[in-house]
Amino acid sequence: MTNNFCLALLITTFFIAGCHRGSPVSALNGEWELRTELNRKTGASTNYLPGNGTIIKFTGTDYEFYSHEKFIKCGKYSIQPCAAHSKKGAAERVIYDNGSCPGPVNSFVKIDSTQISTYPDTCSNLSVIYKKIKS
Template identity: 30%
Template sequence: MKKILPVCAIVLFLFACKKDNSVGISLNGSWEYRGTTCYCAPPTDSSAYKPGNGTVYSFSATNYKYYLKHVLKKSGTYKLFKENVNGAERNRIIFDNDYNSEAKYIGLTGNKFSLGGAIGSAADAPVDYYEKE
C-alpha cells in the first residue's frame, strides 16, 4: 500500500498538468469559398468566388466534406488544436489524421473562416477565405 500511494500520486500529478491544446471554437456548418489572398493570378472565372459557387467545406463536430463546384471531392475526419508558430499561438487543422501533411491553420471571425499556411501572409502562403452559408 505504501508503494502504490506515491505511484498513484505521481500519475495523478502528470495528468493534472497536461497542457490544454483544445481550440475552443466550432466550425460546424457549411462554409462557401469567397477568395484567396496570394501573389497569384486572380481567377479567370469571376463566379468562382461569388455566392452559389459550390466550393464548400461542410463541418460537423469531427467530420468534414469538401465540395468543388457542387461535386464532393473529399470527406473524412478533422481535428483542431493550438500550436505555437514563430511565437504566436495558431489554430491548426489536421485532415484525416495526416500529421505529416503541410501545416494548415484556420481563423474564425464571425461568419468568416480562413484556411492557410503557417505564416498566413500572401507572400508566404495562400490563404483561402470562406463565408458561412
C-alpha cells in the same frame, strides 16, 4: 555548428510544445463557401461570388469537401490550438484525417462566427477565406 544545432532544437521544441490536441471548435460547425484566394508570394487575389459551390461542411468531428457542388472527399478532423505561429501569435490548426493529408490543407486558421481565414504554413503561399453560409 553546435550553436546552430542547439538553436534549431530549441525552436523545434518550442513549436512542438506550443501545439497540443484540442477538441473541435463548435464555431466551426456548419457550411462554409470559398470567397477569396490570396497568393502571398505574388500578392494576386481571386474573389469568388456566392453560389460558386466550393464548400467545406463541418459537423462534430467530420468534414466534407465539395468543388463546384461536386463531392470531393470526406473524413475526420480535429483542431490543434498552437501557442505560436510565425509572427501571427496564437493560432489554431485544422488537422484532416489525423494529419495524413499533406501540405496546405492542414493550414493555420482563424475562425470566427462568419468566416474562416487560413494562413499558409512553410509549404504554401496560398491563403483562403471561406464565408459561413449555413449553421
